[in-house]
Amino acid sequence: MVEERKLDVLRAIVQDYVSTQEPVGSKALVDRHNLGVSPATIRNDMAALEDEGYITQPHTSAGRIPTDKGYRLFVDRLSSVKPLTTPERRAIQSFLGNAADLDDVVRRTVRLLAQLTRQVAVVQYPSLSRSTVRHVELVALAASRVLVVLITNTGRVEQRMVDAPTDVPESLLGELRAQLNSRIVGVRLVEAPEQLADLPDRFTAEERPAATAICSALLESLVEEHEERVVMGGTANLARFSPDFPLTIQPVLEALEEQMVLLRLLGEATDPSVVTVSIGHENPHEGLTGTSVVSIGYGNESEALAKLGVLGPTRMDYPGTMGAVRAVARYVGKIVAEG
DSSP states (O other): OOOHHHHHHHHHHHHHHHHHOSOBOHHHHHHHOOOSSOHHHHHHHHHHHHHTTSEEOSSTTOOBEEOHHHHHHHHHTOSOOOOOOHHHHHHHHHHHHTOOSHHHHHHHHHHHHHHHHSSEEEEEOOOGGGOBEEEEEEEEOSSSEEEEEEEETTSOEEEEEEEOSSOOOHHHHHHHHHHHHHHHBTSBTTTHHHHHTTGGGGSOTTTHHHHHHHHHHHHHHHHOOOTTOEEEEOGGGGGGGGGGSSSOSHHHHHHHTOHHHHHHHHTTOOOTTOOEEEEGGGSSSGGGTTEEEEEEEEESSSOEEEEEEEEEESSOOHHHHHHHHHHHHHHHHHHHHHO
16 A cells, blocks of 8 residues: 555656656656655655556656556545536536437537547447337328337437338327327337237227338337447547657557447446546557546436546546546436436
């Protein structure tokens, strides 16, 4: 266990290195921080931190920089994350509150996270398997053509065009709409198909072909998988950090092009109240060992419907980034949960 005094020295090194991008020496620590000990004690503490693998010397006659292990200890021992200012919170609420639908919410969230943190933002769509049906609408487009619209409690809208084998009179459309909504509104999407299994049989032989076609289209919307849909933005922000990637940022960019990599990056962020930080070699993809990922689940208070987060170099403002990610997730979760 690192004693508190050495932890203060590590915190100072992390803060200075993040802000200056320069290795930190003992003189800089004495000049910039009121650590309450002599320069000799600081040098001894730095030597001990280096021996324990928390900091390293990038080249001869240089100061020290944090290692992945050092960043991990820094994050694990954070007393608090940096809160957003009142104007920032109002801006988030206004920006996200004006979203037209779920797609717009996700797009706006990606833009907002990328702008607030100046990192790469990744947002997962709410899982349909955890969503419930809010409403089913049937719209007659022609005598035998019907638009089936499925709306979930998270604001997701799925549409299917149906060409029925027979004409669909408004009386049938109205009765089928009423039956569908009475059976599956409030039901989880994964449980809804069994509620519809015998519905076509409730109609006359003349009405049944059209009812079957419409129900089949709705079932397709219910069973389609959307678990792995993510949106990314702010990739251009990586250009600001090119010195943080000794060789090239190409492996990072290549990794970010893969959908499954993006999902794995968000990792185990399933709790809407806990920010997860994955640092350097803790990331599962070898092309991302020079990066850190800050992520969290969003949804209602008891359950995360999806995840969001940001990716940047390990030389990251962790308290500020964690605060921004948590604040945005809370607003997005409230919007999605309320629909």
